[in-house]
Amino acid sequence: MKPTINISKIDRCSGLSNKEFYNTYVKNSLPVVISDIAEWTTSEKFTTEYFKANYSHLTRTIDGKTYSLSEIIDLCESSTPENKAPYPNIYDLHKDFPEYLEDIPLINYGKSNRLSSWMLPNSIANQTNQRQLFFGGKGCSFPTLHIDYHWVHTQLTQIIGEKDFILYPPSQTPYLYPDKINHNLSQVNIINPDSDKFPLFKNAEPLKITLKPGDTMFIPSGWWHTTYIHNFNLTYAIDHVNSFNWNRFMDENYLVAQKHHPNLAWLVKVYKVIMGKIFNINEKLIQLN
Numbered sequence: 294m295k296p297t298i299n300i301s302k303i304d305r306c307s308g309l310s311n312k313e314f315y316n317t318y319v320k321n322s323l324p325v326v327i328s329d330i331a332e333w334t335t336s337e338k339f340t341t342e343y344f345k346a347n348y349s350h351l352t353r354t355i356d357g358k359t360y361s362l363s364e365i366i367d368l369c370e371s372s373t374p375e376n377k378a379p380y381p382n383i384y385d386l387h388k389d390f391p392e393y394l395e396d397i398p399l400i401n402y403g404k405s406n407r408l409s410s411w412m413l414p415n416s417i418a419n420q421t422n423q424r425q426l427f428f429g430g431k432g433c434s435f436p437t438l439h440i441d442y443h444w445v446h447t448q449l450t451q452i453i454g455e456k457d458f459i460l461y462p463p464s465q466t467p468y469l470y471p472d473k474i475n476h477n478l479s480q481v482n483i484i485n486p487d488s489d490k491f492p493l494f495k496n497a498e499p500l501k502i503t504l505k506p507g508d509t510m511f512i513p514s515g516w517w518h519t520t521y522i523h524n525f526n527l528t529y530a531i532d533h534v535n536s537f538n539w540n541r542f543m544d545e546n547y548l549v550a551q552k553h554h555p556n557l558a559w560l561v562k563v564y565k566v567i568m569g570k571i572f573n574i575n576e577k578l579i580q581l582n
């Protein structure tokens with residue numbers, strides 16, 4: 294992975310070519326918001342009325358209680374910080390809304406997504422090869438500053454409502470006190486930081502941006518982030534793995550294999566090297582096309 298360049302703000306772009314996106318942001322590990330590539334978000338299929346009329350059979354059990362999608366939507370619409378809707382409300386497109394898969398185009402970068410390749414076995418890709426919808430309401434947030442699981446890149450598109458993002462580049466990791474066991478989670482409560490316990494946190498400089506409906510944000514692998522929701526919210530997310538985060542992604546998979554299948558974990562290391570080379574050649578061909 295390329296070293297991250299220090300930046301003072303997150304660019305918001307329109308008219309960005311795939312080449313510019315790849316060369317400026319992906320290659321330099323920089324987040325960016327692209328505001329003109331998600332016209333699909335205005336389709337009636339992404340309205341609460343449509344979801345309620347056609348998908349109320351979908352249920353989620355959160356904290357031991359089961360809710361229909363209609364109930365989740367109603368609770369998110371009336372959510373307040375004092376009386377929060379159940380959270381997180383995550384739906385998998387492949388499983389819950391398979392007919393939506395064609396409505397949401399992959400950006401060019403997504404075409405080189407190793408997670409969706411037949412060459413990556415399900416045992417490795419399963420946890421991360423997901424295209425998800427997140428419903429939320431006022432006061433609902435994923436509260437912990439984190440790096441996404443297995444160092445994947447993430448692409449998020451805001452469909453309904455606005456969502457604040459707070460990001461920190463990988464270079465600021467020493468100020469964010471990663472958890473000793475779950476090293477992708479920060480120990481710092483960034484709303485109310487304990488300066489005695491985490492004295493270096495005062496040096497951390499966040500980048501903040503608000504996603505509006507139709508915005509798509511690319512968060513490169515290794516960037517710390519968390520979100521805040523101020524109103525009814527629907528967000529789409531997809532993970533990516535390519536040459537930039539392949540080694541880190543596979544190293545995480547090696548650790549998992551070592552835990553569950555210690556005798557076979559070496560296979561993951563061999564796969565990382567051999568398939569990494571094959572994927573690289575394949576992606577070069579995609580870039581040329």
Ligand SMILES: [Fe+2]
Pocket residue numbers: 439440441518
């Ligand atoms: Fe995340």
